[in-house]
Amino acid sequence: MALKVFSRDEVAAHHTAKSLWVTVNNKVYDISHFIFDHPGGEEILLQFGGRDITKVLQDPSEHVHSDAAYDMLEPFYIGELEAPTGGKGKSKGKAKASSDDSDTGVESSKVETFIDITKPMLRQVWVSNWNKEYYLKMVHIPRHAHNSAPIFGHPMLEIFSLTPWWVIPLFWLPIISYCAYDALQTVEPTRFLALFGVGLFNWTLIEYGLHRFLFHMEDLLPDHRIALTVHFLLHGIHHYLPMDRMRLVMPPALGFTLAYPIWSLYVYSFPNGIGQAMTSGSMLGFVLYDMVHYYIHHGRPYGSHLKEMKTYHLDHHYKNANLGFGITSKFWDIVFNTLL
Structure with missing residues (x-):
């Protein structure tokens, strides 16, 4: 399946409770189904809807998120953010949760299969x-x-x-x-x-x-x-x-x-x-x-x-x-x- 690449304008358009997207390290996540289950409440997510939350996740004044929070994001991954130069050029590659995000100093861990929540x-x-x-x-x-x-x-x-x-x-x-x-x-x-x-x-x-x-x-x-x-x-x-x-x-x-x-x-x-x-x-x-x-x-x-x-x-x-x-x-x- 071809990797989807979204422009910043496309991401920014999804900022409501009905459709809420965010980006983290140039990865795009559709968290619409998660908004009302967010442990910190839906208001904070709506505040950052359609925006990049890479730094927010590490901001002590908001809440420093644990590795588990990054793991919970992965099922909502839908594609990559376009390159900073603009246009829908080739992405640098599919988002890998195990990659080291050097710009934040956070190493996200890949979600490991444990219990399939769609089955008993x-x-x-x-x-x-x-x-x-x-x-x-x-x-x-x-x-x-x-x-x-x-x-x-x-x-x-x-x-x-x-x-x-x-x-x-x-x-x-x-x-x-x-x-x-x-x-x-x-x-x-x-x-x-x-x-x-x-x-x-x-x-x-x-x-x-x-x-x-x-x-x-x-x-x-x-x-x-x-x-x-x-x-x-x-x-x-x-x-x-x-x-x-x-x-x-x-x-x-x-x-x-x-x-x-x-x-x-x-x-x-x-x-x-x-x-x-x-x-x-x-x-x-x-x-x-x-x-x-x-x-x-x-x-x-x-x-x-x-x-x-x-x-x-x-x-x-x-x-x-x-x-x-x-x-x-x-x-x-x-x-x-x-x-x-």
């Missing part, structure tokens, strides 16, 4: 012969899919892997209300509020612990395909496709499975309504956490704290997955020395 992903992990080191390296290189990539392939199973954000409050708020009502049968309101607050604070530690020691238990993960498949289902898919809108909140089945032991610990350790009061606080903390998680991936945060946490969490995805486990705050990252 779970089977690909299961039948692979990847070792643990390779799997963990590749699954933490973010990719992008315009729609949710299939996990199982079967439509009936696929439904259970897709969770709209509004399902979380719809499912959990009645359960929280019941726990609170049950607690108030034996606990006076003032004491209930205090215990509720304790449970809410406890959630912040549970949030950190689950994220760091369950979802990111890479050091203890056995080098076996069963373990890698479980890891992929539990959290690996979120790091592989971090902007998938339908897999940003925890499916109720998984959430209930994780919540039941916590509920049991509360209720059997603190009887007479005390455990129920603290449970209701922790469950509300979970709902808020899941909503914040979705919001910082796809929302436009208001207020300095949420804006800071959006940057912080996206750095966890796009820069260093081994640090920065806090979603709603950095408090426990500071305490346990895992601050990004």
Whole structure:
């Protein structure tokens, strides 16, 4: 197939949300399908639509992009920018993601085949012969899919892997209300509020612990395909496709499975309504956490704290997955020395 060469005027004409092109090191990318999934929001992309963003990608005042960001660009490559002398002369050659871009000092890495997001992903992990080191390296290189990539392939199973954000409050708020009502049968309101607050604070530690020691238990993960498949289902898919809108909140089945032991610990350790009061606080903390998680991936945060946490969490995805486990705050990252 002949390499397409575009003039600067042609590129500049594509600067709207319906059709957005950019250039990086004289390579032309059509990022129209990516605009609303951009981790930094669509506004910044629209600001630079139809223009060269080579220097912007390395500008500390904007955001220094990681190697993963360059990898994510490659599927949107459509051709080359014409030579500076003008006209549609011969290009210097097809864009090679593995080439060294000496003008920026950045060496882009070629996107390596790992999981084909157009086919059921779970089977690909299961039948692979990847070792643990390779799997963990590749699954933490973010990719992008315009729609949710299939996990199982079967439509009936696929439904259970897709969770709209509004399902979380719809499912959990009645359960929280019941726990609170049950607690108030034996606990006076003032004491209930205090215990509720304790449970809410406890959630912040549970949030950190689950994220760091369950979802990111890479050091203890056995080098076996069963373990890698479980890891992929539990959290690996979120790091592989971090902007998938339908897999940003925890499916109720998984959430209930994780919540039941916590509920049991509360209720059997603190009887007479005390455990129920603290449970209701922790469950509300979970709902808020899941909503914040979705919001910082796809929302436009208001207020300095949420804006800071959006940057912080996206750095966890796009820069260093081994640090920065806090979603709603950095408090426990500071305490346990895992601050990004």
